[in-house]
Amino acid sequence: MNKVIDPSLKSWIEVNQDSDFPIQNIPFGIFKTPGGDSRAATRIGDKVIDLYSLALHGFLDGLGFHPDLFKCETLNAVIASGKTACRALRTRIAGIFEQSNPLLRDHPEIHGEILFLAETIQMLMPVKVGDYTDFYSSIEHATNVGIMFRDPANALLPNWKHMPVGYHGRSSSIVVSGAEIHRPKGQTKPDNAELPEFGPSRQVDFELEVAFITGRQPDLGTSVTTAEAEDHIFGLVLFNDLSARDIQKWEYVPLGPFLAKNFGSVISPWIITLDALEPFRVSGPKQEPAVLPYLQFDGDHNFDVQLDVLIQPENQREQLVCHSNYKYMYWNLAQQLAHQTVNGCNINIGDMYGSGTISGTTSDSFGSMLEIAWKGTKPVKFPDGTERKFIHDNDTIIMRGYCKNENLRIGFGEVVTKILPATIHQSRIINQ
């Protein structure tokens, strides 16, 4: 079976030239039906395709998926069917919607049960995330942060070029695109203050990231090699790793970021499979000094995914603030997963692994406001006359990702996050 769906294939569903979802993409997600059920889905053009209905009508027969598997709140059980089964599923779906296939095309009476207009339905969290790790794998980002907060002459810490540095994140606060997140409150300590103070963060920031979702669960004590890593990865999403810089600065020594990072972490709803990204595989930056054997790898494990970040102040038009690319990653996903498991740490289906902020070499490719406005010294001007060093209340952050060559565009869609003002009351819990 081919990993890649023939780039010349066309669908009988109309697909605009600039659509992220041609018949070659076939991503996976979860949507809420007009009746309120949650279902596994894929998407072609602006049509969300209900896999449960498709299965009920027999279109997925013989693949080994029971229809009920697609009547689900998360994709975890679908992913657990294995990469080979999911590859066969994508191939089948492409076949059903290929323009010359009349089987469903010529039965418009059932289209209403299977096809939903994307803008009319709500997408839900695609997976139940068990554990979430955030890496720190962009050399440009790590260097920028090192210059700003430590020593410009020794911006990278000694371990950085020897391992994909990462830390455990919070799973509970990962939510799907469309989230409205209150500005977090917490402790901060201004440089000139004697004591810390408590209040809403003044430095809420985005971090532009791509995250991979794992699709297998080896036992505790098992390590995954770089050669095996991609077999354990189901696909990728866009990820806005919201951060409160002032909270982070005061709390993070010595045990790392905590409340600065767990008030809301937002992902895009469609998981783009590695198979769909295959045509956009590229080599990564040269790693110097040579890495330890367990981090060495064969082949290309970087992907040419163009990434845009836009900020939309309330009732204003969106403005591009960053254009970056996932291909800049110094440490690739195979190395990240090999590192994560080299000590025997077990992974589960649905775990999420963020890339870390993806910055390029120029200031218009930096993946956070911290870097773009260079610690507040270079505020970004907006058409309405306002300036931004960080994110303002009621700003909406929009991230988009897409791969493009002369024949094909495979996109991620977008991840949209609105920042609301801090809540006034500390608690809304009523005793049981």
Added chain:
Amino acid sequence: MNKVIDPSLKSWIEVNQDSDFPIQNIPFGIFKTPGGDSRAATRIGDKVIDLYSLALHGFLDGLGFHPDLFKCETLNAVIASGKTACRALRTRIAGIFEQSNPLLRDHPEIHGEILFLAETIQMLMPVKVGDYTDFYSSIEHATNVGIMFRDPANALLPNWKHMPVGYHGRSSSIVVSGAEIHRPKGQTKPDNAELPEFGPSRQVDFELEVAFITGRQPDLGTSVTTAEAEDHIFGLVLFNDLSARDIQKWEYVPLGPFLAKNFGSVISPWIITLDALEPFRVSGPKQEPAVLPYLQFDGDHNFDVQLDVLIQPENQREQLVCHSNYKYMYWNLAQQLAHQTVNGCNINIGDMYGSGTISGTTSDSFGSMLEIAWKGTKPVKFPDGTERKFIHDNDTIIMRGYCKNENLRIGFGEVVTKILPATIHQSRIINQ
């Protein structure tokens, strides 16, 4: 309904004077029946009590628990029934097993379905842990680490007395007592080396901790106050937070511990409810300087739980290496949960929150080998003539916890962890 079961109550199940599980304890756990099913259970003396069988026989009627709720792989759904319902359940169980109650006592023909000898059955993970946070709340431990690794004159970092410093841990690698964990492999960099090296950790250590398990799940954006915190806490377990010191030292700057802490984290199987610990509530250390308002609290939130750590080399007798107490905690559990959620971070039922290593003021009360052997400078001698700076291969670490006054002993049982040699092969995965 009383939180506390009358200390003078006796059970018709025999309970030795030094048992951790008198009729006043009534903890919750999950065990595997001889038939291989997993069931919710409690324990009195050396008898594990199958709550599913108890419910099937009608003993739990009228409490609102469907018997099937106890035929479960984890306690999460039982806990979700709420604190009031679980309090009524404990009270009912105490009534059934109270010595004068003949209802079950005088029907020995069904005892075999309900009562199992603890040493003959296997305990399983009591909850599915969604997220796990590890705090760092013992002032003695933080000071010891600061003296050893940073500056003896400024051992505590500036933020330490202003917030319960914590970090996100890995949930997937939390396992239950009885675990056999391979020594982890990873990167370390000896002080005199130019480059890092790869191999088995030479500094595997235990950390003596107590962890609380949450029992409610407020929405993202909600904060839990110190006054509300205990309503959100279901109970406590003992926790051996295994650590690889040499891996930690090289990896942890700037984002915190990662692979040093996620190769196996071991908890005791019985969750001891806060209600059972009520008679052992004590005040904590005075907090100076005063903490910010959101961390202030009324009442006592420390607990007098005596804690022992023993090490048993293979084929040798166990030796006590530490006697500490949970009451030493500088930051209490109400403050920890208020801090965790002050930014709106959501918690879930079954989440776990570790105390951090619990050290006392004297060297025989230090909660890790790092401190007991003072960074390797004071090795611990064993009866077989061996010495230990850290944990050796095939050593078993045993932690015990218990509260005791003149009338009552409420115990946690134990958490037992065996360290096996590092695995030779990096991978045992076979392609699908």
